Amino acid sequence: MDALDVARWQFGVTTVYHFLFVPLTIGLSVLVAILQTMWHRTGNERYLKLTKFYGKLFLINFAMGVVTGIVQEFQFGMNWSDYSRFVGDVFGAPLAIEALVAFFLESTFIGLWIFGWDRLPKRAHLASIWAAAIGTNLSAYFILAANSFMQNPVGYRINADTGRAELTDFPAVLTNKVALITFPHTLAGSFLVAGSLVTAVGLWHVIRNRGSADTGAYRFATKFGSWVVLVASAAVLFTGDIQGKIMTDVQPMKMAAAEGLYTTESPASFSVLTVGSLDGSREVFAIKIPYLLSYLGTGDPNGTVHGINDLQAQYATQYGAGSYTPIIPVTYWSFHFMIAFGMAAGAIALLVLWSQRKGRTPSSKWLLRAGLAMPVLPLLANSFGWIFTEMGRQPWIVFGEMLTRNGVSRSVSLAEVLTSFAAFTLIYATLAVIEVKLLLRYAKAGVPDVSEEHPIDDTPDDAERPLAFAY
Template sequence: MNLDLARWQFAVTTVYHFLFVPLTIGLSVLVASMQTVWFVTGDDRWLRMTKFWGKLFLINFAMGVVTGIVQEFQFGMNWSDYSRFVGDVFGAPLAIEGLLAFFLESTFLGLWIFGWDRLSRRVHLACIWLAAIGTVLSAYFILAANSWMQHPVGFAVNEATGRAELNDFAALLTNSTAVAAFGHTITACFVTAGMFLVAISAWNLARSRFPEVFRPSIRLGLWTVLVASLGVVLTGDVQARLMTRQQPMKMAAAEALWDTVAPASFSIFTIGTPDGTQELWSLRVPRLLSFLATGTWDGQVEGINQLQAQTVATFGPGLYTPDIAMTYWMFRLMIGFGLLAVLVSVIGLWLTRRRAGRFPAWFGTVALLGLVTPFAANSAGWIFTEMGRQPWVVFGVLQTADGVSPSVGWASVLTSLIVFTLLYGVLAVVEVVLLIRAVRAGPPPGEPVAGAEPAPVADPAPSY
């Protein structure tokens, strides 16, 4: 019971924290790009865009920091045996992330916030770019740590101490799993940030609010979603083949493939028996799984039963399969929500292909609903990645059951799980209220131009 509660708590805090991370990373670069355009062109619209989207970025950044701190404390609270075993390895990228990347990010972000009227335009622009670089570096070091859990490299187990010890830091940082995950994660971050721009801009344009600001914003967001989605597909293809080599059980579980087959089809939707071991009906794409897993249309994909037998022969008796239903559906939800985001971007680009003309109100609703898609895809992808690794916390080295804290009782874990869940619920409400207020306030007014007529005041936003 203690193990299950500890896993639930880490899942709740991780998924909640990961709602903010992709948006923060993507928005940091987009806001820096907006300010760069203003710096180069002097166009006042881009300055207003920078300040408006920058404010939303800061709200989201603050929430990400708060939830991230709590997440890291759990390594010592609920997973002390895990921390004791991998601390010499896992601690290195986390320390660099905290001491280098996060300080770089937060320091220059502070200078950017308070330096609008105190720093030169060139220095001020450099601050937001350094903050954006810090967010990207933070992502890489965190992914390097997580990728070591997926594909441990550059270490040796000290038999005397029973601990994993790092002996090749370069191997940890250049782990093929980390490199592939970084590309996939960063492109997903841009999809998330792009859809954020699209949804809020579409809502405002549907009400004819500040079109001079939100029309270029929505175009930037739509192109970001479309191009980044292509990057997600390409990097996901690389990840799938890498995963098949390094964690074949995860790929087999993603398809609920019980027996080895060649060629292997990909099921879009399957109805099976309650125990998940028999297929009753399935809608399939022939040979697609073979291509995803091996890069060839007739490649062989190993099945769960065969991989279970191989793992038992290597590590001894035990159940080495993840939750098949969870893994299967998270993989499809990740892909499905990602495709919906692409669809929204294509529709939006068609509707906004002309500069003139009234923006259709119905697309404002579609875009707001579409805002859910990248967040849902990110969460499903993260759950798939972590659940598909089970029962290992460090793949092939340490099982999850062996990493939980032995001295922390189930009552303590349950209490903290309830407290964190309720607290995060309150923080979610705070986040949404702050974002809504900022969106309803709109962008700051433009700089007055000598001899120009005063701009008409936009109609107030309708109340919710």
């Protein structure tokens, strides 16, 4: 073990941990805005209760996401200074815009939304949550644009004197074809997570608190969340299909590794299960669906998909001697787990909707257990998706331009990286306990009583009232 290995583990652990909060924040911000819009348009108290209920869960998750996200910025300078030096001119623009515009937008308007209940005009208060949701999604786009440069470098030149990548076409970076499809795919995955949480919490209250005064609100939340999950599942499949074709074009090794495809095939079959040799150089046993991989990779059922061994030989000739093959078991299983967990969440959503057909009230303990598993499934799918995205690019940190081993900080010792890794792991474990306890506590508490609350009209006459924290 050396500093490079530990630095990679540290970045992987902190990134995956941070991304546990990101999709829920992205999706739940929009769903809370939709619920408040429904209350604004109908005046139905049910939607106000659900807005404040799920808004509280959104705020807990948002705060935790901000705390864990700060570490990501510092890691570039801590353990990956050579990478930061190489790519800083390109990364600087989208990450600066994300911090100064998108994050400023979401954090400012979240503050107005928190303290604006009974203080801001209803329309202005509604606009604040929509502005926060838009800022959250814009933030995701700029970060994904920066990440997409690592997958498919565009809009740059290499300065031979400094050995750095220099930005030459910022619009090209923002319109990178990898970013243009990764963004909607990530959004779909985020709504899959958020819809699953809305469904799980609503279903728990429907089954455990049958006959309560707020059963109608929980039933609506359960159906609303389930439909969000189904629509998001369809969007994930659609965008994932497009993403697979772009990936085959710009990173053919990643597609081959995702399917354990060792030799070039035309047509190529999709692997349901593949067992490879211990050295990862050949296929031993496989269960496949004919023609499907060719279609997923090229759009043509008879299309050619290049294999791992052929691509390794091609890259060795193009970039020099060395291994350009990612860790096949990691890429293969992370890709398949991503698909399996995402599909499982959609299947449970269908089951939940079926259980409430024609006004029925679900009561099955097995359904409740499946429903409570719903938020975990898309979180796992998202996590495995990012593991696949980043591990499938290896050994490149910037595809075709910089190897991962060349991006690590040269002056950082193994002991220093181990110390920071242990510290971050301990802090994150503590934060995980806090997050889960807070979410469970407020989810079990149920919707708030709003019967004595009287949100003001668009012409307020209570200017002397102090700001009130609504939660």
